[in-house]
Amino acid sequence: MRHVIIGAGPAGVVAAETLRKLDPDSNVTMLSHEPEPPYSRMAIPYYLVEQVGEQGTWLRKGDGYFENNGITVRTGVKAEGLDTQAKQVKLAGGDTVPYDKLLIATGSHPIVPPLPGVDREGVHTCWTLEDSRHIIERAKEGSRVVLIGAGFIGCIILESLVMRKTRLTVIEQQNRMVPRMMDDRAGGLIKKWCQDKGVTVHTSTTVESIDEGGDGHPLAVRMDNGESAQADLVIVCVGVKANTAFLEGSGVKADQGILVDRHLQTSVEDVYAAGDVAQGLDFNTGEYTVQAIQPTAADHGRLAANNMAGYPLKHQGSVNMNVLDTLGLISTSFGMWMGVDGGDSAELYDGDRFRYINLQFKDDVLVGGSSLGMTDHVGVMRGLIQSKVRLGKWKERLKNDPTRIMEAYIACTQAIGHNARVLSA
Amino acid sequence: MLKALKLEPEKCTGCLQCEMACSFENTGAFNPAKSRIKVFTFHDEGRFAPYTCTQCDEAWCMHACPVEAIVLNMATGSKDVLSDVCVGCKVCTIACPFGTVNYEADSGKVVKCDLCGGDPWCAKACPTGAITYVAADDTGMERMRAWAQQAPREAGAHANPPKAKEVQVFNVPQQGGL
Numbered sequence: 230m231r232h233v234i235i236g237a238g239p240a241g242v243v244a245a246e247t248l249r250k251l252d253p254d255s256n257v258t259m260l261s262h263e264p265e266p267p268y269s270r271m272a273i274p275y276y277l278v279e280q281v282g283e284q285g286t287w288l289r290k291g292d293g294y295f296e297n298n299g300i301t302v303r304t305g306v307k308a309e310g311l312d313t314q315a316k317q318v319k320l321a322g323g324d325t326v327p328y329d330k331l332l333i334a335t336g337s338h339p340i341v342p343p344l345p346g347v348d349r350e351g352v353h354t355c356w357t358l359e360d361s362r363h364i365i366e367r368a369k370e371g372s373r374v375v376l377i378g379a380g381f382i383g384c385i386i387l388e389s390l391v392m393r394k395t396r397l398t399v400i401e402q403q404n405r406m407v408p409r410m411m412d413d414r415a416g417g418l419i420k421k422w423c424q425d426k427g428v429t430v431h432t433s434t435t436v437e438s439i440d441e442g443g444d445g446h447p448l449a450v451r452m453d454n455g456e457s458a459q460a461d462l463v464i465v466c467v468g469v470k471a472n473t474a475f476l477e478g479s480g481v482k483a484d485q486g487i488l489v490d491r492h493l494q495t496s497v498e499d500v501y502a503a504g505d506v507a508q509g510l511d512f513n514t515g516e517y518t519v520q521a522i523q524p525t526a527a528d529h530g531r532l533a534a535n536n537m538a539g540y541p542l543k544h545q546g547s548v549n550m551n552v553l554d555t556l557g558l559i560s561t562s563f564g565m566w567m568g569v570d571g572g573d574s575a576e577l578y579d580g581d582r583f584r585y586i587n588l589q590f591k592d593d594v595l596v597g598g599s600s601l602g603m604t605d606h607v608g609v610m611r612g613l614i615q616s617k618v619r620l621g622k623w624k625e626r627l628k629n630d631p632t633r634i635m636e637a638y639i640a641c642t643q644a645i646g647h648n649a650r651v652l653s654a
Numbered sequence: 655m656l657k658a659l660k661l662e663p664e665k666c667t668g669c670l671q672c673e674m675a676c677s678f679e680n681t682g683a684f685n686p687a688k689s690r691i692k693v694f695t696f697h698d699e700g701r702f703a704p705y706t707c708t709q710c711d712e713a714w715c716m717h718a719c720p721v722e723a724i725v726l727n728m729a730t731g732s733k734d735v736l737s738d739v740c741v742g743c744k745v746c747t748i749a750c751p752f753g754t755v756n757y758e759a760d761s762g763k764v765v766k767c768d769l770c771g772g773d774p775w776c777a778k779a780c781p782t783g784a785i786t787y788v789a790a791d792d793t794g795m796e797r798m799r800a801w802a803q804q805a806p807r808e809a810g811a812h813a814n815p816p817k818a819k820e821v822q823v824f825n826v827p828q829q830g831g832l
């Protein structure tokens with residue numbers, strides 16, 4: 230059996246390892262467009278501040294790890310087409326790679342908006358190690374950097390840019406930072422926190438063009454509020470789009486991402502998709518969406534590989550979740566943090582101390598939550614959401630004090646709750 | 655034979671000796687805030703419950719880590735954080751559905767229970783036997799049943815939810831041991 234995986238991010242690597250385990254006699258080949266060994270984009274912020282070297286970003290670090298585990302990695306090769314009749318991947322340069330089962334794990338690429346001047350020198354996205362090298366070169370101490378977009382990825386690298394001692398301006402079109410992860414109030418707190426730390430933040434502001442700069446700075450970013458910010462480096466972080474272009478004409482159907490069923494198989498038999506490129510099942514909504522987060526990519530990779538190896542496993546849906554550290558202010562969000570129809574919520578807001586927690590319920594089950602300024606036991610929100618634990622009387626207690634979430638979990642799942650119930654019965 | 659931590663909250667008096675011992679062993683100072691085992695207080699019921707990592711088979715934290723900084727300790731079955739590899743991204747802290755991997759701002763890394771390499775200090779410090787380190791198969795079957803009975807859920811709603819190990823008994827995988 231020839232298993233071919235296009236893409237060497239977490240989805241591809243976890244799938245390759247799982248295939249080797251479940252189907253030891255098979256051939257596993259992983260193709261990556263990028264020249265580096267399989268690495269994690271999530272480690273880029275730490276690479277940017279030189280906390281880790283390039284090797285620190287590698288997904289697997291052992292010497293000859295892939296070779297020793299019977300996984301062939303071909304880097305620097307780009308899939309340009311797919312012939313699902315002949316079961317071949319077409320590579321740039323004309324080569325073909327035949328497969329019996331194929332996994333598409335090509336991830337996504339950053340969107341570059343059609344702004345006047347966006348192609349000027351010194352304007353970069355921040356998605357690959359290659360991008361990072363350009364950024365390191367320009368983001369020198371005291372240099373002026375403009376970050377366009379304060380979504381999740383933008384906010385993650387914001388911290389790296391500040392730690393590089395640049396003079397940073399952030400411009401976000403929506404009314405708050407991380408709009409898809411935090412509500413108005415929490416997003417507002419993050420903005421205030423950043424401003425207190427010396428970052429210039431413009432929200433509800435659109436960039437109109439990237440012009441030639443002055444005063445020794447090559448660039449100037451013009452905004453719709455009439456202001457203009459000088460820059461030595463402009464980083465564009467306005468969102469990502471699934472890498473599906475090479476599937477044109479292959480019969481593999483895609484919408485936001487590649488359409489998959491609950492076995493992560495695409496519209497074409499023996500072709501599977503996983504990770505950022507796949508439009509997979511969301512645990513909370515029951516809908517198929519592109520989540521574009523690392524834990525989901527790893528989940529997808531493992532599941533798809535099981536199905537490819539002939540051990541059918543149905544995807545139960547992934548919980549959308551994020552954790553973000555903005556200059557020391559840590560925020561998390563899980564599932565339906567924005568709430569659901571007919572549900573209710575518990576909230577605690579302490580703006581002066583930059584603390585916030587919000588829990589969302591449907592009946593007495595937790596369906597979402599978000600937090601700011603909390604680092605202890607946050608994962609339990611995921612646990613309560615995904616195991617659909619009935620909170621019973623603990624729901625009222627949480628409405629009075631949502632910070633007691635860990636106690637609620639222990640009481641509702643462990644013997645303490647059981648004993649207590651027996652005692653109070 | 656692999657061993658596991660067994661926690662019996664009904665024996666816990668809330669004296670916090672375990673938190674003291676854990677923080678001292680792991681940080682060199684008596685500082686319950688730095689303990690990897692936590693005693694939760696239930697004022698309404700007048701009860702206490704010590705709780706820490708279950709060293710679960712699924713190891714959600716380990717699978718979520720982007721840089722292989724959490725590894726299986728073959729000798730004890732614990733999942734250990736390699737702090738020199740950890741970049742502090744915190745993804746493991748949201749991936750762990752039991753809330754037992756926590757981020758520490760001063761080190762910029764995460765910490766979790768590693769069974770003290772096979773000689774857990776919390777168990778040695780507990781004066782009431784609420785925390786013991788026992789053979790992994792000496793698990794609290796009765797508690798497990800109690801948990802199964804008291805947790806009604808929609809049938810078939812989810813075939814793959816995060817599974818806590820049987821109540822209070824911290825299991826370790828049977829395979830891969832000594």
Ligand SMILES: Cc1cc2nc3c(=O)[nH]c(=O)nc-3n(C[C@H](O)[C@H](O)[C@H](O)COP(=O)(O)OP(=O)(O)OC[C@H]3O[C@@H](n4cnc5c(N)ncnc54)[C@H](O)[C@@H]3O)c2cc1C
Pocket residue numbers: 235236237238239240241260261262263269270271272273274306307308309334335336337355356357382385386472475503504505506521522523524526551552743745
């Ligand atoms: C700076 C940064 C920080 C991030 N931080 C977080 C975070 O904190 N938490 C989180 O959950 N997520 C984070 N993410 C997102 C996370 O990295 C992605 O969700 C994850 O990488 C998706 O994994 P994947 O395997 O699907 O795709 P990718 O990791 O994108 O891998 C795709 C692979 O496919 C290859 N490829 C693409 N097209 C082709 C082609 N045509 N032919 C051959 N190969 C191809 C690429 O070279 C690459 O090897 C971050 C991303 C960035 C950029």
Ligand code: SF4
Pocket residue numbers: 718719720721722723724735739740741742743744745746747763764
């Ligand atoms: S915080 Fe450290 S151990 Fe946890 S996932 Fe990130 S790198 Fe891995």
